[in-house]
Amino acid sequence: MQQVIGPELVGAYLHGSAVLGGFDPRRSDLDIVAVSRRALSDEDLHDLADRLGAGSYPANGLEFTLLTADEASQPQMPAPRFQLHRTTAGWDRHAKVVDGRTREGDPDLVLHLFVARDHGRAVVGPPARDVFGEVPRSAVIAAMKNELAWASAHAPREYLVLTACRAWFFHALDRVASKVEAGRWAAGRYERPDVIEAALVRQTGAGAPDIADAESERLVTYVERVLA
Incomplete structure (x- = not known):
């Protein structure tokens, strides 16, 4: 991730069951939301999706979302906007790639961003509350x-x-x-x-x-x- 986003990376945050205490290695996925200072190019987004798909992850794979700093600090309600959504699974590393730039947002991100702000654990970057805006x-x-x-x-x-x-x-x-x-x-x-x-x-x-x-x-x- 850092190889692609480079100095534009604000931070990456673990959220979901891994920080709420409900992680089950038999069935849970690993939830990460990353934030870049600005939107990435088409080429960089495709490269990032490919690299994430080629990774090895515990449990039931990865659920990854990339937002810009503005999208994270001022989340659009009721469907926060995003740049990229990438999921993997043990049986299918190409499970899903969604280009968020072509959508009006994703209502599922409301809970993700609420948890990321209140409980998110920084893998890299400043504390989550300094990055994510409040969710009503x-x-x-x-x-x-x-x-x-x-x-x-x-x-x-x-x-x-x-x-x-x-x-x-x-x-x-x-x-x-x-x-x-x-x-x-x-x-x-x-x-x-x-x-x-x-x-x-x-x-x-x-x-x-x-x-x-x-x-x-x-x-x-x-x-x-x-x-x-």
């Missing part, structure tokens, strides 16, 4: 509602349940937690904790009974009322 609480809540809607339609039930717990946790404490931490917190407060406890067991890879759709949706409905 209302934007985080909106992003969590969107993630919950997506998970209801597409994700495994344990992911849905723990995503609901994380949204509830943030609403109560104004802090983003790992899914495991949020699940443990919510299990002590929800009237039907069995569904959360089952999701926690499944999240750690241990055997557990299937989670009934009705029970997971009941929790989602409860959390949606809390967030409203």
